[in-house]
């Protein structure tokens with residue numbers, strides 16, 4: 291009886307005859323409607339009422355099956371973007387690599403994608419194209435749920451939940467892979483990575499996030515094909531870096547990026563600093579990711595400026611040392627080093643100006659926060675980036691750097707009243723030998739003048 295409930299259907303319609311379509315009925319899976327956002331349910335309901343198919347798909351289904359809270363919900367449908375737009379007043383068509391529809395409910399956005407196809411035939415050549423490396427350039431051919439499933443990246447991301455009997459449709463063995471806790475590419479891994487090299491970063495990201503292994507055949511080509519990431523536009527890589535390190539699992543993702551030698555394609559200087567064992571580099575970067583993961587879990591704000599500042603700080607220090615050894619003064623060397631490191635990073639991932647500005651300010655404060663004499667402490671405390679600079683000091687100390695109690699001093703400075711603050715600064719001054727002012731020498735009068 292139970293066996294009959296999981297109906298394997300060898301599809302007769304599909305172009306790929308090996309597709310094994312399993313329908314998992316409500317009583318055989320753990321997804322409850324209560325766990326799905328009301329907005330996503332509304333979207334699915336209205337599409338269904340309009341006569342279209344509608345499924346919850348991707349990370350939403352995967353995370354619910356694993357008992358996690360999905361960060362967003364995506365819906366797949368056989369309605370075209372225009373038809374979806376027609377059904378929802380609160381929607382707009384977004385056209386990045388392919389057309390999708392965003393349906394907005396307050397702050398929540400439900401992404402609705404039309405079933406797509408992987409289109410290998412000539413008839414669709416005008417809608418799709420590949421580069422010489424086999425990379426998909428355009429990808430805008432519509433298909434059915436089967437073709438949509440097999441053009442997705444990993445089996446665990448290709449499960450479809452429907453309000454029709456609340457069942458799950460599995461075309462690629464995704465459910466088994468969820469149970470076995472493994473990331474497996476759909477189709478031939480090498481081809482799929484060539485089509486879109488970002489999938490290699492995604493494999494590592496999901497493995498880190500879910501604590502899954504990357505299945506052997508899916509893992510194997512990554513070392514060989516990693517360099518294809520060089521062909522990815524800087525802006526897309528920037529987005530990917532944010533997903534890797536600001537998704538709440540950065541600490542788990544970093545060692546996998548190192549293991550698969552992918553770090554060099556997104557943060558080449560960081561990779562170099564880690565490989566060269568720059569002082570405190572590993573500990574500092576791990577600490578930054580641990581702190582970021584914690585902040586995300588606590589719903590606290592995180593900024594790319596902070597992550598990038600941490601990732602690149604060891605490289606800035608190394609570059610500064612090099613410039614000083616070449617005879618440059620420390621202050622100038624620091625500024626030049628910051629500039630050089632940011633310019634080098636921008637050749638790999640774009641970073642919006644407001645973030646590079648923030649990174650430079652955080653770095654600059656590392657040199658200014660130790661100099662607290664006179665009115666300096668007061669002024670530093672007013673600095674708009676004080677908090678980020680101070681947090682960065684604490685992080686460096688957590689990572690094992692000895693900054694002679696600098697973090698603790700600033701912690702106390704923030705806790706006490708203004709009179710005590712003055713006291714703290716005064717103590718600092720009395721504790722240090724005062725710089726002796728050189729007596730000003732009178733300019734000798736020019737000769738012949740009286």
Ligand code: ATP
Nearest residue numbers: 347348349350361364441442443447448486488489
């Ligand atoms: P999360 O949102 O938790 O990071 P996700 O699986 O929802 O994970 P998204 O980037 O939101 O990931 O993408 C949604 C879905 O779209 C994926 O689950 C996958 O099925 C498909 N997808 C996304 N990017 C690709 C890609 N590069 N190649 C193939 N399919 C992709």
Ligand code: MG
Nearest residue numbers: 348349362364
């Ligand atoms: Mg998602």
